[in-house]
Amino acid sequence: MMVIVYVLAGLLLTLPIATPSFYKKGNWAGALVCAGLAVPAWFIGEAVPVAGGPVVGILLGLIITNIWKKKGIFAPGIKAASKRVLQMAIVLFGFQMNFNNVVEMGGSAVILILSVISVAFIVAVFLGRVLKVPFNEKTLIGVGTAICGGSAIAATAPVLEAGEKEVVRAISTIFLFNIIAAFLYPALGRFFGMSDTAFGMWAGSAINDTSSVVAAGYAFSDAAGTTATVVKLTRTIMIIPVTLIIALTRAGTREKGRGVNILGTFPWFVLAFLLASVINTTGFIPAEAAAFWSRMGKFLIVAAMVAIGFGCDVKELIKGGRKPIILGFCCSVCVAAVSYLINAFGINT
Numbered sequence: 499m500m501v502i503v504y505v506l507a508g509l510l511l512t513l514p515i516a517t518p519s520f521y522k523k524g525n526w527a528g529a530l531v532c533a534g535l536a537v538p539a540w541f542i543g544e545a546v547p548v549a550g551g552p553v554v555g556i557l558l559g560l561i562i563t564n565i566w567k568k569k570g571i572f573a574p575g576i577k578a579a580s581k582r583v584l585q586m587a588i589v590l591f592g593f594q595m596n597f598n599n600v601v602e603m604g605g606s607a608v609i610l611i612l613s614v615i616s617v618a619f620i621v622a623v624f625l626g627r628v629l630k631v632p633f634n635e636k637t638l639i640g641v642g643t644a645i646c647g648g649s650a651i652a653a654t655a656p657v658l659e660a661g662e663k664e665v666v667r668a669i670s671t672i673f674l675f676n677i678i679a680a681f682l683y684p685a686l687g688r689f690f691g692m693s694d695t696a697f698g699m700w701a702g703s704a705i706n707d708t709s710s711v712v713a714a715g716y717a718f719s720d721a722a723g724t725t726a727t728v729v730k731l732t733r734t735i736m737i738i739p740v741t742l743i744i745a746l747t748r749a750g751t752r753e754k755g756r757g758v759n760i761l762g763t764f765p766w767f768v769l770a771f772l773l774a775s776v777i778n779t780t781g782f783i784p785a786e787a788a789a790f791w792s793r794m795g796k797f798l799i800v801a802a803m804v805a806i807g808f809g810c811d812v813k814e815l816i817k818g819g820r821k822p823i824i825l826g827f828c829c830s831v832c833v834a835a836v837s838y839l840i841n842a843f844g845i846n847t
Contacts (some may be wrong), residue, residue: 525574525579527571527572527575528573528575528578529578529579529583531572532575532804535562535804536555536797536798538558539551539554539555539557539558539804543800547713550707551803552652552800555800556666556670556803557807558807559806559807560807561807562807562808563808576805576808577805579801579805580662580805580806583801583802584652584656587796587797587798587799587802588795589767589771590774590798591653591774591796592772592773592774593774593777593791594778594795595734595735595774595775595778596731596779597775608732609840610729610840611703611736614733614836614837615644617832619641619644621825622639622640622643622644623636623640625828629824631822632664634658635660635664635667635668635822636822636825637654637658637744638651638654639829641653641654642668642671642706644833645736645740646708646733647706648673648799649708649737649799650734650737651665651668651669651672653737653768653771654737654740654741661809662808666807667822668822670822671822671823671825671826672826673707674823675830676705679704679705679710679830680710680714683700683701683714684697684717687701687718690838692841694718694721695721697718697722697726698715698718698723698724698725698726699729699837700834702727702728702730702732703729703730704833708730738768738771741768745768774791
C-alpha cells in the first residue's frame with residue numbers, strides 16, 4: 499500500500515510539469531525510444547561512475563542520430579522529451595537534497611562554497627564575453643563549474659531555453675574536466691601535504707560532478723571522501739537559488755519597459771524541486787522512498803540527455819567546441835585556486 503502512495507506522490511509532483519500537449523499520442527513513440535536507450539546508458543554510467551549516465555546518454559543519441567537521419571513519427575516525442583522529461587527529472591532529483599547538510603557543515607563551508615560559485619560565474623561571464631561564447635553556453639558552463647556539473651546544467655537549461663547544441667557543448671566541457679579532476683586532485687593533495695579534512699573541503703567545493711568528487715575524495719582517504727561528499731551535497735543545494743535568480747533576471751530582461759511577467763516566466767518545475775527537497779529534509783517520507791524517486795529522477799535525466807543528443811550534429815559541435823573548452827578550463831582552474839587558497843588561509847584544519 500505504501501509503495502502505491504510513494505508512486506502517486508512522485509507522479510503528483512512531476513506530471514503537472516509537462517504541458518497537456520506533451521502527453522498527446524504522437525509523442526509517445528519518440529519518448530519511449532529515449533527511455534529505451536536510457537537503460538543501457540544508465541547501466542554503463544553505473545559501471546563507470548566517473549563518466550556517468552548523462553554523458554553516455556548524450557553519446558548514444560549523438561551516434562544514433564548521425565546514422566538514423568529520418569526519424570519520422572519518433573521526431574516529435576524526441577523533441578518533447580529533451581525539454582519536459584528534463585524538467586520532470588529535476589523535480590525528482592530534489593529528493594536527493596537535504597538542507598540539514600548546510601547546518602552540519604557550518605559557516606566556513608558555506609563561505610567557501612559561495613566564494614567558489616561567485617568566482618565561477620565571474621570568470622564565465624567576463625571571459626566568455628572576451629571569447630565570444632554565446633550567453634546560454636557560457637552561463638551553463640559557469641553553472642556546471644560552480645555547482646554540480648551535469649545536474650546543474652540540466653536544471654538551468656530549461657530556464658535559459660537553451661538549445662540542444664548548447665547543452666551538449668556545456669556538458670561535454672564539464673565532463674572533460676571532471677575526468678581530469680578525478681585523477682589529478684588526489685595527486686595534488688598529497689603533493690601539497692593536505693590533511694584529510696582540508697582535501698575533502700577542497701575536492702567537494704572545487705570539483706564539478708558528484709561522481710568525480712566521490713572518486714577523488716575516497717582515492718585520497720575515507721575521511722576525505724566523507725567530507726568531500728557532504729560539502730558537495732551542500733553545494734548542490736545552491737541549484738535552487740541560482741536557478742531562480744537566472745529565471746528572474748531573464749524575466750526582467752525580456753519585459754524591460756513593459757513590466758515583469760513573473761508568473762509567465764517563473765520556472766515552476768524549480769518550485770516543485772524545492773518542495774521535493776523540503777519533503778526529503780523533513781523526513782516526511784521514508785529514506786527508501788526518497789532514494790527511489792531520486793534514482794528515478796537521475797534515470798529521467800539520462801533519457802532527456804539521449805533526446806538532446808538526438809538533436810545535435812557532431813560536425814557542428816566539433817566546429818564550435820574549442821572556445822567552450824578554453825572557458826571551462828579557465829573556470830575550473832580559477833575555482834580550484836580560490837578554493838585551495840581559502841582552505842589554506844581561511845580555514846583551520
